[in-house]
Amino acid sequence: MTQVFVALGANLEDPQAQLDNAVAALSTFAENQSLRVSPYYRSTPMGEVVQPDYINAVAGFETQLPPLALLDALQHIENTQGRVRQERWGPRTLDLDLLLYGDAIIDEPRLKVPHYGMKERSFVLVPLAAIAPDLVLPCKTPLHSLISEKFLAELQLLGNDH
Numbered sequence: 001m002t003q004v005f006v007a008l009g010a011n012l013e014d015p016q017a018q019l020d021n022a023v024a025a026l027s028t029f030a031e032n033q034s035l036r037v038s039p040y041y042r043s044t045p046m047g048e049v050v051q052p053d054y055i056n057a058v059a060g061f062e063t064q065l066p067p068l069a070l071l072d073a074l075q076h077i078e079n080t081q082g083r084v085r086q087e088r089w090g091p092r093t094l095d096l097d098l099l100l101y102g103d104a105i106i107d108e109p110r111l112k113v114p115h116y117g118m119k120e121r122s123f124v125l126v127p128l129a130a131i132a133p134d135l136v137l138p139c140k141t142p143l144h145s146l147i148s149e150k151f152l153a154e155l156q157l158l159g160n161d162h
Helices: 015-029 067-080 122-131 149-153
Strands: 002-010 040-043 054-063 095-101 106-108 111-113 156-159
Touching: 002 015, 002 122, 015 054, 015 067, 040 122, 054 122, 067 095, 067 111, 095 111, 095 122, 122 149
Parallel strands: none
Antiparallel strands: 002 054, 002 095, 040 054, 040 156, 106 111
């Protein structure tokens, strides 16, 4: 069994419902009723594409799926919920990113873990800290040491009612 963390984000077609549906789908391969989900947060989009704000969260759970099978399962959930990959950092119905797979460092053409941009993204670090405040990343960096007041100010907490 491996503890994994997945970032969830959506900004199209009722983003909160998209995240709720993704959480329900993730629960189907979370072992031992281990699924934990952060509160939802509103964040401004990255990049230059004009688009609505995102709703973001992080889910953590134990799984028996190997990394690439988990990636395939996450992409299946995205596709089922209408994900179309058109432009980098563009709007989307759902984005699921595998952030951490235990303490593994994975560098394969289809999968990089830890997720390459997670240390710079408030919409990843703050929700992750909400469900794993004592987490130490595979690089031996304590998660809490990466979260600044600026990161906290970038997000709007939407609550725990999901």
